[in-house]
Amino acid sequence: MESSNASYSRLRELYVPRGLGLTHPVTITHGLGEIVYDADGNSYIDFTSGIGVTILGHSNPELIESAISSLRSLWHICIMVANYPSYLELARELSEHIPMSGSKKVLFFNSGAEAVENAVKVVRAYTRRPYIISFIGAFHGRTTLALALTGKYKPYKKRFEPLATHIVKVPYPYCYRLRARDEDECVDIVMNSLELLVDVDLSPEVIAGAIIEPIQGEGGFIVPPKRFLKELEGFLKKRDIPVIIDEVQTGYCRTGKFMAFEHFNIDPDIVVLGKAIANGLPLSAIVGRASILDVMDPGMVGGTYGGNPVASTVALKVLEIVKRDKICVRAEKLGEYIAKRLDELVDKYEVIGEHRGLGAMRALEFVKNKKTREPNPEIVLRIIEEARKRGLLLLKAGYYDNVIRFHPPLVIQFENLEKAMNIFEESLREATKST
Ligand SMILES: Cc1ncc(COP(=O)(O)O)c(C=O)c1O
Structure with a gap:
């Protein structure tokens, strides 16, 4: 032993x-x-x-109790086989609790990468366009689509090519490394390169969405200047390009607000959640506008384990404690x-x-x-x-x-x-x- x-x-x-x-x-x-x-x-x-x-x-004793109670009643059935309470109740709670406007729908998965992939699938199906914009230095996971979105070659992508195609990148407003004179110059550098990419190299009619971490996590906790996300949102919305906010690392109060995007006064189209959502049981989610998530026909998305009853039950308890305490x-x-x-x-x-x-x-x-x-x-x-x-x-x-x-x-x-x-x-x- x-x-x-x-x-x-x-x-x-x-x-x-x-x-x-x-x-x-x-x-x-x-x-x-x-x-x-x-x-x-x-x-x-x-x-x-x-x-x-x-x-x-x-x-955490309360989380242990909720996991045990779920283990005693239902381990697994799969949401594509039948309904079960914890999946549906958690979907309702998250759609009520994530501060996005309009009616929302929720899908659950197992890992951050899997949720990211599904967010990309959804915006492609919704817009019927191929390209996705992501950012240099971003980390979105290790599956081949999530890796293609990830903006750091070594060690993540090294020797794993070919990765998913139709991903394009611009710099993140990492003002310290861009050596910008001030925050305004830093934002201008990024917005100018984005404009050239979207309007010259490509065209909005071929861009399905943009995915961004409101603060880059693996990238080194890079906080963008206050005006950046609002400006980015305005730029994308003007061109009818959906905005996906990856809150896998920043969500659930880490930044002092439930979602980090709340610091920047924006209204995303899809939010990706993971990590803290069930305090360590494997669970992730996308929360998105109903009008976007509902474009998919039955059977187009899913998975055996996504939103497993034990993980969903614990996630409900996590949310309750986060609010109560x-x-x-x-x-x-x-x-x-x-x-x-x-x-x-x-x-x-x-x-x-x-x-x-x-x-x-x-x-x-x-x-x-x-x-x-x-x-x-x-x-x-x-x-x-x-x-x-x-x-x-x-x-x-x-x-x-x-x-x-x-x-x-x-x-x-x-x-x-x-x-x-x-x-x-x-x-x-x-x-x-x-x-
Ligand atoms: C912002 C962000 N997105 C996605 C992921 C991928 O999550 P997972 O490792 O659960 O696939 C991570 C993981 O660190 C992350 O920080």
Whole structure:
């Protein structure tokens, strides 16, 4: 029987391909709230939330209860075979709770990538046009259509061609890297290239939709200037091009609002949800205008497991807790504290290029020096290792893997938040000593 980190690592080496990346070479056996425990008995504050998923913490007792009650009544029937309550009730709840105008309909899937693919299928069927616009640096998943939408070649797309066709890209308003003089110039650079793409290289009559993360997640928590999404929406709506907002990583209060797009005062045509929706059970969704989703004939979309009864039941409970416990307000407060601590570090360290974020979605971008802005992925790896040694699990991100993102469960207790930020600071100090 395996029982230690080392013996499980050996199993992984023997039976799991190298292509599956690994941030932390430890084996997590259980978790409680914001703390996880490894096979050697070490405990860690979890600042990964399993990549932005477990917003309500590990082993949440209310979620366990709702999962058990569903397991006792119905494991599976498939929504294409018969109705079941949790699928339909969750569809109603989400359509009422996502702040989009007009009547909405909802479809459930298993992963973010699968939901993204279906959003693209739907807008193509609706508009009967082929092209989709996405953004450089975006991450939309790892199936071959989602990869084609993803705007980073290594490691995601390397050697996996051919990918889906008829995807075109423009830069995201990543003002720090575009080296724009100010936010207005940054937005103008992007909007000008979009206009050339849409009106010159292509034509609106062949564009089925545009998909965008309201804040790029894997890209390194890049927050666009306030005016950008509104302007983008206006540009696309004027040309009758549907807007798909990918909220897989940003949704469910991470930014202090239920949906990140609410910060930008826009009204999307389709919203893609995943990750936090069932706090870790596999579930994703698209919520879209009924007029768009209803163009498909019966049988055109579906899947065996999408909206599984256990995942849907838990998702209903997640939504109830998010509302009851004002999780978005909590995220805002956590974010204020994290931001304050990170702001204190920016001027002290030559290797910190930028602190950015919205609500509890916070990140630091690391560079070799502030002037050249040359990416520094090496220091990121060192900090992550130092932090793990001290009991904190962190995640990297970024176009150049040179960003540390802070992804705590949104229910984290304040003492542990403070402790985690102290560990982070100590780890940063230690990692920069050896440079
Ligand atoms: C914005 C965004 N979209 C889609 C995905 C893909 O989700 P999944 O890994 O569940 O397929 C991710 C995953 O990180 C994501 O961050």
